[in-house]
Amino acid sequence: MRVLIVDDDALITSALKMILEVDQIEIVGIGHDGSEAIQLYEALKPDILLMDIRMQTMTGLDAAKTILAQNPNAKILLLTTFSDDDYIIQALKYGVKGYLIKQDYSSIVPALNAVSMGQTVFGTEIIAKIPGLLHTEQPDPQARFHYADYGLTAKEYDLIGLVADGLSNKEISDQIFLSEGTIRNYLSAILDKLHLRDRTQLAIFYLKTKDAD
The missing domain is CATH 1.10.10.10 (Winged helix-like DNA-binding domain superfamily/Winged helix DNA-binding domain)
Structure with a gap:
């Protein structure tokens, strides 16, 4: 499995690299903001992009949107300290393959393995929020669905x-x-x-x- 890591915290990218390499996961590149993620993804074509959301210059969500528009089959796993509702909604709309909270490092390798097999992975905290988030936008009572x-x-x-x-x-x-x-x-x-x-x-x-x- 070839993984590209993008996070604006050098300590986190180093820690992630060490954790993943222990499990024989190949780290093909490391970036530090969304614009760099786009460039590195196009150059390296990793199996999975493991990326932070809040970064300087361009966010991970904006980068994910651009990458998925150009590469609809891209496998992007977002790893962040923020379980912000708007972030989750946007991530779902863009079609990322997963959204994990950084504190749960033990779930990263299993999540990468699941995503590599085509599954979609969201952390327990995120899954619990999704039903409520999907009902925050009330349907127009005049617009009947069929x-x-x-x-x-x-x-x-x-x-x-x-x-x-x-x-x-x-x-x-x-x-x-x-x-x-x-x-x-x-x-x-x-x-x-x-x-x-x-x-x-x-x-x-x-x-x-x-x-x-």
């Missing part, structure tokens, strides 16, 4: 609901009596229709629309 407006069928919208409930493909397969391969195909088609990147964004879509249905 899944067909997005080109979805009723079955596809129900499937999204199961994803939002946290069910795995295997659990969904057992519940609706379709093969895991069929579930994967359905989800891939749904993501394409909605122009979304992953299951996390799919769950956010469902939670935002179900109350307006």
